[in-house]
Amino acid sequence: MFHNLEKNIHAAFRDGLLARFGLDTDFGLEQPRQSSFGEIAVPVAFQLARTLKQPPAKIAAELVDVVGSIPGVAAMEVAGNGYINIRFDRAAFAETVLKGDAVPASKPGKTIIEHTNINPNKAAHIGHLRNAVLGDTFVRMLRAGGRRVEVQNYIDNTGVQVADVVAGFHFLEHKTLADVAALINGAERFDFICWELYARTSQHYKDNPEALAWRASTLHEIEAGTGELADLAHLVADNIVKLHLATMLRLNIQYDVLPRESEILHLKFWAAAFELLKDRKAIYLETEGKNAGCWVMPSSAFRGDDEANEDSKVIVRSNGIVTYVGKDIAYQLWKFGLLGRDFYYRHHTLYADGHQVWVSTDHRQDLPEPEFGNGETVYNVIDVRQSYLQDVVVAGLKALGFSGQAERSIHFSYEMVALSPRCCADLGMTLSEEDAKRPYIEVSGRKGLGVKADDLMDKLVSTAFTEVALRHPEDNEAAQLAVATEIAMGALRYFLLKFTRNTVIAFDFQEALSFEGETGPYVQYSAVRARNIFRKLDARGETIPDFTTALSHEAFARHFADEDLWQFFLTASKSDSAVERATASGEPAQVAKYAFQLAQTYNNFYHQFQVLSEPDAERRIFLLWMTDFFRLQLERTLSVLGIAVPAYM
């Protein structure tokens, strides 16, 4: 579609630049400000004006001359003292779209995306949702572009957060393994119970600092892997992971593999990485100062080497305990297939669509095992607060001599989800005077301060359900609920995607619960409208005409002489281009923006043209084809966003 023609035009100008000026400059194409200027603008002449010491308009004219004719392009003209404006051959473009052009060729190499990564010690909150939705949408974007992607969800089942909940159950509440097992099977959600317990345990530590000894002994047992506390840790973490996967499935988010911290420990990933780091002199044993006895990475490795006295990063503490960064480096090496060790895997969850999630294990299984890791490019979806640690991990790769992999280790960062002061009030939280003046308040799992993911989703579903039941009282409740769920999840995914990554989301119920304006349901609604036209057609006993035989080149030329129709069509043809652009800039919000723009455009078309009552036979077929094309593009774009199209709205 649009993207193919775009690529051809770009290539033609590249060749032209080489032929006429002998230059291989990087340049972009853009959309002209006004539609009357044409479909694509090439601003490259401005770029060259300085180096060539010639006026942009002159360069542009020469370029147009040397490029000559491009298939699918009707005209090129120089305007605005240097822009080259390009007009498509409308009928020819429509015909290529009608015939359906090639799907993107599958690209070599595997991309690994790690996202979600929630500590398995409590219920997921909205911050985790932003992570998972961003990660999942980026996965969908890459796959739509023909890339092979593996989705990893790392499980830190041996960390401090799990230990604190285990300590809470054991020391604070004196619960046995059997007691906790009973809670898991009980009526109340286990992750919600842990949410409260985690907050209570944290508060207890604060009031009784000596109780921190609980954490230490729990961590010790977990690391050793035996004893009641270690068993309890597995019980808690395994069950909460199941709940997290179910929560994410509500939002159409799936995973391929769950690498766990426990296997990183048992399979001695760190030991392998440690040897590598020592061998290649990436870290050294500090002999003096506050870090004496620690293995550290010199600061020059991960910061500008301007200041000599900056702090180096401790990788192994003097007591021999490895820090998080150390383990992260080992895991990152494994993702690239550079560690020389591997996990074993067993089945975890089987989704209804047949997709199998695997989880790491520490011994060989009987069943044939899949291959994970060994990626070419690795994206870590982690919030911006972890930037420093991510930099250290990349510096580790670089210090080991893996500079290519270091460059292809991408911290896919995003800003946090905070709570608006009004939202805090809604939740019945009392804020300090200082906090109340802030634009937003940070979520804190330790304080139990936050909006639980499932609570929010339930609230959205019930809001949507009320509306659906009101609009479609004729349908049964189960079907109404199914529709309401799709609308609710569409609203939530869109809400989390419409902000660019480095915008802090100050969460607000009123905004998130809105189904009007720039929202997921708005886009879903226009897709439903397009489908309804075909449903109506079917109800009248008519069949969809064969557009390929019914619409000729001449017919397209006639109908696309109408500027409005042409602009509608043009917008709809850009879905692949929008996704490609968004992928290049790593910004899923751009796909969301395009989806909204596409829906707006379709709604305009819908109001401006009555399809089924159109008296002219050929024009009616043409409008039906337009409707079909809009429907397809809306569905495709929504599927990239992971948003379903409800049966009705």
Place this chain on the structure above:
RNA sequence: GGGCGCGUAGCUCAAUUGGAUAGAGCAUCAGCCUUCGAAGCUGAGGGUUGCAGGUUCGAGCCCUGCCGCGCCCA
């Protein structure tokens, strides 16, 4: 103290990475429902892009200095 990021309409955000007249939604006001269902559409008002300089054909975007806010490291 050091590092990273942010500041755009009353509010929440965009702006194709330096491009043509800075755009959307919400809110406000004025209109459009015998139905391809209004979760929609049309229109109006609302801007010195925090402030002051600089770089160039061109700056919301780049550079410098302030002011305000947030996060991370110590």
